[in-house]
Amino acid sequence: MTWFKKKPDAKRDVIKEISNIEKRFEVFRIGIALLISMVLIILVIALISDDPLGAIRELLLGPLQSLRRIGNVIELMIPLTFTGLAITMVFKTNRFNLAAEGAFYMATMVAVLVALNSPFPPVITIILGLLAGFIVGGLLGLIPALINLKFGANELVVSLMQNYIVAFFVQYLLNYVVRDPNSYAIQSYALPESVSLFRFIPGTRIHVGLILMAVVVVVAYIILYRTKWGYVLRVTGLNEKFAKYSGVKVAFVIIIAQVLGTAIAGLGGAVEMYGIYNTFKFAASPGYGWDGIIVATLAKLNPAFVPLAALFIAYIRVGADILNRSTNIPPEIVSIVQAIIILFIAAKAFMKAAKEKKIVEKSREVASEGAN
Amino acid sequence: MSNNVVLEMKNITKIYPNGVIANKDANLSVRESEIHALLGENGAGKTTLMKILFGIEHYTSGEILLNGKPIKVTSPLEAIDLGIGMVHQHFMLDERLTVTENIILGMEPKKGLSLDYKKATEMVKEVSEKYNFKVDPNKLVMDLSVGKKQKVEILKALIRGAKILILDEPTAVLTPQETSELFEQLETLKKQGHSIVFISHKLNEVKEICDRATVMRLGVYQGTYNIEDVTVKDLSRLMIGRDVVRSIEKKTQNLGDVVLKVDNLKVINDEGKIVVNDVNFAVRQGQILGIAGVEGNGQRELIDCITGLETTFVGKVSLHGLEDKQEFSVKNLRLNGMNHIPEDRLVYGVSSEASIQDNIISNRYDQADLNKGIFQDRKAITTLSNELIKQYQVKTDSKDTLVRMLSGGNMQKVVAAREMSTDMKILIADQPTRGIDVGTAAFIHDKIVELRDKGVAVLLVSADINEVMDVSDSLIVMYEGKIAAYFDSIKDLSQETLGEYMLGIKKMSEEEIRGATV
Numbered sequence: 062m063t064w065f066k067k068k069p070d071a072k073r074d075v076i077k078e079i080s081n082i083e084k085r086f087e088v089f090r091i092g093i094a095l096l097i098s099m100v101l102i103i104l105v106i107a108l109i110s111d112d113p114l115g116a117i118r119e120l121l122l123g124p125l126q127s128l129r130r131i132g133n134v135i136e137l138m139i140p141l142t143f144t145g146l147a148i149t150m151v152f153k154t155n156r157f158n159l160a161a162e163g164a165f166y167m168a169t170m171v172a173v174l175v176a177l178n179s180p181f182p183p184v185i186t187i188i189l190g191l192l193a194g195f196i197v198g199g200l201l202g203l204i205p206a207l208i209n210l211k212f213g214a215n216e217l218v219v220s221l222m223q224n225y226i227v228a229f230f231v232q233y234l235l236n237y238v239v240r241d242p243n244s245y246a247i248q249s250y251a252l253p254e255s256v257s258l259f260r261f262i263p264g265t266r267i268h269v270g271l272i273l274m275a276v277v278v279v280v281a282y283i284i285l286y287r288t289k290w291g292y293v294l295r296v297t298g299l300n301e302k303f304a305k306y307s308g309v310k311v312a313f314v315i316i317i318a319q320v321l322g323t324a325i326a327g328l329g330g331a332v333e334m335y336g337i338y339n340t341f342k343f344a345a346s347p348g349y350g351w352d353g354i355i356v357a358t359l360a361k362l363n364p365a366f367v368p369l370a371a372l373f374i375a376y377i378r379v380g381a382d383i384l385n386r387s388t389n390i391p392p393e394i395v396s397i398v399q400a401i402i403i404l405f406i407a408a409k410a411f412m413k414a415a416k417e418k419k420i421v422e423k424s425r426e427v428a429s430e431g432a433n
Numbered sequence: 434m435s436n437n438v439v440l441e442m443k444n445i446t447k448i449y450p451n452g453v454i455a456n457k458d459a460n461l462s463v464r465e466s467e468i469h470a471l472l473g474e475n476g477a478g479k480t481t482l483m484k485i486l487f488g489i490e491h492y493t494s495g496e497i498l499l500n501g502k503p504i505k506v507t508s509p510l511e512a513i514d515l516g517i518g519m520v521h522q523h524f525m526l527d528e529r530l531t532v533t534e535n536i537i538l539g540m541e542p543k544k545g546l547s548l549d550y551k552k553a554t555e556m557v558k559e560v561s562e563k564y565n566f567k568v569d570p571n572k573l574v575m576d577l578s579v580g581k582k583q584k585v586e587i588l589k590a591l592i593r594g595a596k597i598l599i600l601d602e603p604t605a606v607l608t609p610q611e612t613s614e615l616f617e618q619l620e621t622l623k624k625q626g627h628s629i630v631f632i633s634h635k636l637n638e639v640k641e642i643c644d645r646a647t648v649m650r651l652g653v654y655q656g657t658y659n660i661e662d663v664t665v666k667d668l669s670r671l672m673i674g675r676d677v678v679r680s681i682e683k684k685t686q687n688l689g690d691v692v693l694k695v696d697n698l699k700v701i702n703d704e705g706k707i708v709v710n711d712v713n714f715a716v717r718q719g720q721i722l723g724i725a726g727v728e729g730n731g732q733r734e735l736i737d738c739i740t741g742l743e744t745t746f747v748g749k750v751s752l753h754g755l756e757d758k759q760e761f762s763v764k765n766l767r768l769n770g771m772n773h774i775p776e777d778r779l780v781y782g783v784s785s786e787a788s789i790q791d792n793i794i795s796n797r798y799d800q801a802d803l804n805k806g807i808f809q810d811r812k813a814i815t816t817l818s819n820e821l822i823k824q825y826q827v828k829t830d831s832k833d834t835l836v837r838m839l840s841g842g843n844m845q846k847v848v849a850a851r852e853m854s855t856d857m858k859i860l861i862a863d864q865p866t867r868g869i870d871v872g873t874a875a876f877i878h879d880k881i882v883e884l885r886d887k888g889v890a891v892l893l894v895s896a897d898i899n900e901v902m903d904v905s906d907s908l909i910v911m912y913e914g915k916i917a918a919y920f921d922s923i924k925d926l927s928q929e930t931l932g933e934y935m936l937g938i939k940k941m942s943e944e945e946i947r948g949a950t951v
Contacts, residue, residue: 076829300780306740307763308763310762
């Protein structure tokens with residue numbers, strides 16, 4: 062029953078169909094990247110393991126085998142979502158400020174300092190600690206942004222160097238300020254027992270940070286796609302000169318995005334501290350800031366996809382940990398997966414030829430229809 | 434012209450990877466010793482067809498024959514070896530090298546390990562004398578006029594033995610005087626047995642100099658004609674698909690207050706060169722003031738100052754009451770009633786990776802009627818976008834289409850829709866119709882006149898003589914950063930006179946130019 066339909070204008074249709082082809086290929090590309098990485102990891106395991114089938118089962122299904130393990134995945138997903146979101150906000154303006162890595166680490170320490178020194182009741186202490194993490198994160202994001210604005214130094218370089226300074230400063234604080242001399246391990250004094258986030262699923266360490274995380278994701282999404290501030294942020298990231306010409310205060314927008322984004326990483330650090338630990342024992346940064354880059358890339362810089370990407374990374378990490386405990390395969394095997402994913406998603410040329418061929422075919426098809 | 438066919442392109446189809454069909458079964462056959470016009474509107478696929486011939490682009494299907502033998506051209510180097518030369522619309526010259534160095538680059542005569550500069554100069558002299566091109570081989574290219582630069586480009590092709598010469602819109606950047614000089618030289622080349630493919634959309638020029646014309650429309654071959662057998666009207670119908678009778682109807686001018694006033698404006702660029710030198714003029718409500726001039730004579734820098742993109746200048750600019758330099762941000766200027774169609778569409782005019790809607794609201798996203806509390810009013814924004822898309826005839830099925838999917842003309846309509854649809858006191862239109870089809874250009878011209886009739890002041894910058902002369906009420910000519918002439922009315926102005934001012938051959942006195950400021 063198509064004869065009464067208005068004959069579509071050939072040119073308009075083509076634009077739509079090409080847009081669709083492009084979108085489909087984007088999804089397809091990520092799928093293929095995930096697939097290739099999984100195949101490769103299975104190959105590696107098959108080569109080095111005595112019991113390849115068992116090992117692969119541990120890796121792929123291990124995380125589902127007990128409530129505690131499922132809990133581990135969710136627990137890991139929380140910090141990864143925070144840092145992934147942080148990197149997403151920063152990268153949206155097309156500036157590659159990686160201060161989120163240092164911000165997360167610093168904020169865990171700041172949360173400890175607040176918890177150890179706060180004269181207030183636990184609830185207020187927790188709020189203060191989270192706020193402090195957020196603010197310290199924002200400040201760390203501000204420094205590379207300002208240096209770039211005033212002196213033109215690339216924020217990527219500045220933030221990378223800043224991460225070293227922050228890391229050593231945190232280690233200084235650990236060794237000389239908060240370290241518990243009565244403990245053999247290098248760790249801080251224990252936090253007051255009540256300064257911790259409520260764990261609401263028995264048998265796991267899943268804490269209310271999960272809810273806070275969900276709220277931050279939703280708020281970030283809304284700001285980015287439903288408010289004028291998000292609009293200027295996106296427009297600035299897509300074409301800075303166009304934004305400037307349109308009357309946007311570009312320098313201000315770029316700085317705000319870096320500060321806010323990095324602040325989210327800081328908040329994540331404080332949440333992680335109060336949610337999972339009762340003393341500070343990170344002798345080195347857990348590196349969740351770096352993981353944030355992977356998560357943000359996998360989520361295509363869309364806050365709505367960040368938790369999913371974080372869940373995926375958390376899942377394979379936990380799988381690899383389980384594998385490591387039951388076999389002799391090191392957990393670093395996960396790095397292979399991550400590297401391949403990033404490589405394929407970032408490589409614009411990957412599957413480009415196939416996409417272009419498809420588009421050319423479609424155009425030819427529509428063009429010949431138009432001629433008839 | 435002999436009847437000896439030297440080059441044939443048969444059924445060439447080219448589809449770009451983004452799905453754009455640039456050529457569909459295009460044909461071209463060029464004879465020995467002829468000037469063959471390749472006619473078509475902007476976007477008709479002329480340049481693409483020639484890029485295929487020159488090996489820059491690769492065709493999807495078709496066949497190319499040179500002297501009856503099929504050839505495969507995969508790179509410009511191969512094309513040059515086959516005796517094909519191309520002069521691009523945008524010159525491929527190194528400004529800091531001399532004429533000789535530019536011409537012999539890649540085929541340098543050597544003395545031992547070093548360049549034999551003397552021999553190189555002689556080689557250049559020899560060809561330029563042979564074809565009667567007057568260029569000083571020892572001059573730096575940056576010191577040459579546009580017309581001379583073009584000659585250097587042509588010499589570059591000739592010295593490499595080009596028998597077939599492709600000229601991509603060679604007259605677009607030339608003044609009338611330079612154009613007639615070029616035509617004489619092309620005649621000389623023709624007599625010496627060269628074939629010339631002359632890409633153009635200017636019918637009068639084609640009629641004047643070409644032997645035959647191949648017409649293209651929207652990538653499709655329309656036929657090849659002997660110039661003697663067709664009229665300008667016939668050609669235009671073939672090219673555009675309908676008769677174009679264009680003369681802009683303008684009501685009598687109704688002048689109001691001064692909106693924009695520029696006093697003693699001076700701009701020094703990063704290299705310490707004075708690019709805008711003591712410029713004075715004023716634009717009033719209901720007036721279209723045109724700024725004519727060959728590109729690169731200070732127009733861009735001048736506009737950057739007026740639109741807030743450049744804030745380091747000497748002198749005074751006052752725009753509808755705003756004159757404190759500290760306050761001269763784009764935002765403040767726009768709030769004060771300045772709208773701006775920028776010269777460079779892809780860099781400033783649009784955000785090509787963003788949707789049409791996001792492009793349309795970039796100058797008003799913070800207005801109260803598009804926001805509800807802290808949120809964007811999505812309904813209002815959708816209504817606005819759909820309305821403007823309809824009103825400005827942007828060809829798309831959705832406001833969410835990414836701007837990069839649109840053709841140049843449709844992109845420019847998006848820019849026009851944004852910049853011409855808010856309340857304004859002055860519109861700065863910088864090359865508003867460059868590189869777009871005749872239909873869209875006419876549409877934009879009509880809109881500009883409509884705004885003028887409503888009492889908006891318009892500053893129109895264009896390197897296209899026809900455009901400034903058709904649309905403007907009054908006219909300024911810029912030459913080397915200065916105002917070379919001012920015409921209160923352009924009724925009695927001829928293209929030739931205008932050309933002489935654009936070239937710096939003539940210059941008005943201070944007295945005469947002063948008229949621009951009142």
